[in-house]
Amino acid sequence: MGYERNAIARMHGYVPGKQPASATTIKLNTNENPYPPSAAVMQALHSVQAEVLRRYPEPMAEAFRAQAARVHGLRPEEIVAVNGGDELLRMAVTTFVEPGAPIGVLEPSYSLYPVLAEIHGSPVVRVDARDDFSPPDDFAARINAAGVSLALLVNPHAPAGKLLGAREIATIAKQLRCVLLVDEAYVDFVEPALCHDLLPLLREHDNVLFLRTLSKGYSLAGLRFGYGIGCESLIAPLLGKTRDSYNVDVVAQRLATAALVDRASAQLTWQRVRDERSRVRSALQGLGCKVPESHSNFLLAEVAGKRLTAEATHRELEARGVLVRYFAMPRLDQSLRITIGTPEQNDRLLALLRELWT
C-alpha cells in the first residue's frame, strides 16, 4: 500500500502507441505526419543560442501567441500555448471540473479522456456515438442531465475521421450548460473544399474551447506543442492561473512560431496526405473493408470475413515491420486504425494486407 490516492492506486495509466526500436519499422500507428517539418523550423532550431537556454523562457509564449493570432484572425488573449495538446486536456479538467464532478465524452473517442477523468476523481458520462461516429441528437441533453462540467468532442472524430460542421457544433454548444472542448488535433487534414472553420463560433459561444496541436499537421510530434483557442473569459484562467508558470520551453516556442510563420510548407504535406488517404481508402475498400470517410490523417478499416481477425492482422503486420493501431474495445475491436504514410509506406501496407488476407 503506497502513498498515492486511492483513485490513483486503482487506475490504469494511459498506454501510448508503440515507439519502435528499429528505424526501418513503418509507423502507421500514432498518426504522425509522414513528411518532415518545414526547413524554417530546422533553421530556427539550429539558430538557438546558449544564452537563450540559460534564461527562463517567456512565461506566456507571447511571440507564439501573437503569430497564432495572426494566422487565425484572433487576439492573443484568445490563445494559450501548451506542452502538447494533452496538456490542454488536463488543464481544462483542472480548471473547469470540480473534483468528483462528471466529465462527458462521446464513445468511442480518444482513450486518454477517461484516464484524465480518473486522475481527477471524476466519473465519466459516456454517450454512445451513432453508427457513423457522430453524436446522437440528444448528446447535449444527456450531458446536461448528468450535471457534467466539461464535455469533450474530438472533431474530426478519432479513431474514425468523421467531421461535424459548424452548424452541428454550434447546436451542441448552445444546448450545453458546460464547457465544450472541441479537440481539433486532426483539423488540418479536413478537405479544403468544405471551407471548414469552427473558430468563428467563439464569438457566439463563450463555452467552446478549441484544441490545436502542431504534432500532426506540422510534423512536430517530438516537440510537444499545442494551443487552446476560446473567448477571452475561457482562456484567462488557463493562461493566468492553472497553467504551470513556464509550461512551454524556449526551443519549443521558437520552433512552433517558425512552423506557423511557414504554414505554407505544412499545407503542402496536408494535401499529399489527403491524396494518399483517398487512394488508400479505395484500396482498402477494394480489399473488402468497410472504411468510413475520414477527414483526418488516418482511416478506420473494419476487418470482416477475412482469414485473419483485426487483432491477428495487427499482430502479423507488426511481425512484418508495419505498425498500425488496434483497440481492444467495443465497436473498435473488429477494426484497425491506419495512419496515412508516404506512398511507399502505404503500398507496403496494402501489399502485406493482400498477402495476409488472401
Added chain:
Amino acid sequence: MGYERNAIARMHGYVPGKQPASATTIKLNTNENPYPPSAAVMQALHSVQAEVLRRYPEPMAEAFRAQAARVHGLRPEEIVAVNGGDELLRMAVTTFVEPGAPIGVLEPSYSLYPVLAEIHGSPVVRVDARDDFSPPDDFAARINAAGVSLALLVNPHAPAGKLLGAREIATIAKQLRCVLLVDEAYVDFVEPALCHDLLPLLREHDNVLFLRTLSKGYSLAGLRFGYGIGCESLIAPLLGKTRDSYNVDVVAQRLATAALVDRASAQLTWQRVRDERSRVRSALQGLGCKVPESHSNFLLAEVAGKRLTAEATHRELEARGVLVRYFAMPRLDQSLRITIGTPEQNDRLLALLRELWT
C-alpha cells in the same frame, strides 16, 4: 461569472519573476546560472534531425533516466523526468493529495507551493520557520496533527539559502506520516566540503521524494527540465499514471541527457558561483546588511537602517537596469533576494547599492 471552478475564480495566479525586454538588463532576480550551458548541450541541440521532431518522443525519457541513474548510483525506476521542477510539484499534489486534503509547507518558502494547493482545492498548513529559516522541532508533529498528505520543504531553503543535513531530513521523514517532497532545486551549489548527499535516504524512507532541476545548476532554465527521485513505489504512480503521456519533448530529453553526461562542465560553474557568493556576502555585510549563510546561488540580504527600504532599493535598482527579487511578505519585506551573477554583474550591483545607500 465564468465556467472555471469557484476556487480558480477566487485565486490569484503565481507571478513569475520579471523577464526583461532589454538585453543589457542585469538579471539577478530569478536565480539563473550566470554561465552558459555546456558546449556538449549546444552540440546536442544542433545535431537534432527533422526526423526526430516528426515522431513522438520516447514517452518515458528512457535515455535520460538511464543517465541520471548512472550519475546518482540509482536505478531508472527511481527516477521520473519532468517538464521543469514545477511539473513535479504539481504531479506530487495530484498524485498524493486527495482534493481538499491539506498540504504542509514551511513558511516562508517557495511561493508557488500555496498556489498549487489552491488550484487543488487544498488548505495550506503553514509552519513558521525559525529565525534561521530551518523548520522548528515540532514541524513533523504539527504536519501530522493537521492530517497533511504532502509536505514540501525546499533545501537549501529558498529564499534564504539555509541547508538542512541528512540527519535533520531523516528525522522529519521518519516522523511524518505523509510524503515529504524535498525540493533540491539549488542543491548543486552546496559547499562540496560538506559532502552533502540526501539521496541515500530513499533506501530508508519510502516517503521521501526529491526534486532536481537542470534550470539552475546546468544553466538550462529555458529548456524546462527536471526530475524526481524516490523509491520505486513512490515514483511508479508518477511515471505510469499521473504524468502527461509525453511530458518531456525530444529536444529537451536529448539536451538534458547531454548536460548530465558533461556534468563536469556544470560543476565548474558551481564553484565559480560559490566563490562569488562568498565575496558578495562579505561585501553586503560590509554595507551593513544581515546576510545568512547561503548554500544556494542567491543571498537574502536584510536591508535595515538604510536611506532606502528594501522595496525602494529594489525599485531604484530596476530603474538602473539591475533586477533583484523583492517579496512583499511577512519576514521577507525588509530583504532582497539577490541571485549570484558574474563578477562584473555583482560588482555593478554592489556599486549601485553603495551609491543608493550612502
